[in-house]
Amino acid sequence: MTFSSRRAAGMTLVEVTVVLALALPVILVVTNATRAVAGSFRATETSSRESAIAQKAIAALDSILRGGRCATLQVIANAKDVTELRAVKVGDWCSMIQADPRTRLRLDTTTGQTGPKLVIPVVSNELAFVPDPKDPTDTKDNDKDGLFDEGTLQWTHNGFTSVIATNLEVCTFQLAGRAIQVTLQFATPGNGGKWRRTTFKHTVRLNNP
Numbered sequence: 269m270t271f272s273s274r275r276a277a278g279m280t281l282v283e284v285t286v287v288l289a290l291a292l293p294v295i296l297v298v299t300n301a302t303r304a305v306a307g308s309f310r311a312t313e314t315s316s317r318e319s320a321i322a323q324k325a326i327a328a329l330d331s332i333l334r335g336g337r338c339a340t341l342q343v344i345a346n347a348k349d350v351t352e353l354r355a356v357k358v359g360d361w362c363s364m365i366q367a368d369p370r371t372r373l374r375l376d377t378t379t380g381q382t383g384p385k386l387v388i389p390v391v392s393n394e395l396a397f398v399p400d401p402k403d404p405t406d407t408k409d410n411d412k413d414g415l416f417d418e419g420t421l422q423w424t425h426n427g428f429t430s431v432i433a434t435n436l437e438v439c440t441f442q443l444a445g446r447a448i449q450v451t452l453q454f455a456t457p458g459n460g461g462k463w464r465r466t467t468f469k470h471t472v473r474l475n476n477p
Contacts, residue, residue, distance in 0.1 A: 318466045328432045333472040340376040369440035371397040394424040397439035414463045447473040
């Protein structure tokens with residue numbers, strides 16, 4: 269085999285090095301673009317998941333509270349309620365007052381059905397933030413899952429309890445005029461195994477006195 273035939277059979281080390289040097293920037297650009305697209309997809313997926321959770325909670329709260337009767341609003345009494353004579357002892361149910369956030373309330377909601385004369389058919393509802401027993405309320409991550417003082421928002425009516433939202437770190441109800449302001453902070457899995465926190469506020473005006 270002549271020198272020219274051996275030369276045509278392959279590339280020299282210098283040529284390989286030149287090719288790699290020219291191709292490397294292209295490879296880097298493609299890799300970075302792929303990562304950017306993947307990151308954008310994950311961010312969109314996370315955002316959609318957060319939106320779905322919020323919309324589910326809002327729909328449930330609207331259906332429960334909008335037909336509620338203001339006069340029936342009650343919360344679990346604390347020491348302040350007892351001192352101000354709204355309750356006999358801590359743990360009793362007492363009237364809900366303005367601008368005083370609570371984590372548990374109950375109220376009657378009109379059903380819209382026809383009842384006896386001068387009687388408005390209602391159903392009793394209870395909304396409660398129920399802490400996770402593995403993570404006591406002390407601002408610490410006791411169960412080492414990345415969430416702090418987490419719990420669930422539960423709805424009880426007609427003897428049945430269902431869960432409206434999970435992975436909540438904040439859940440409060442506050443009376444403002446004839447409306448209930450709900451504040452929820454929930455967490456969803458994010459990139460790198462970290463939790464992504466979302467806080468939203470929703471106000472529902474009670475339609476009945």
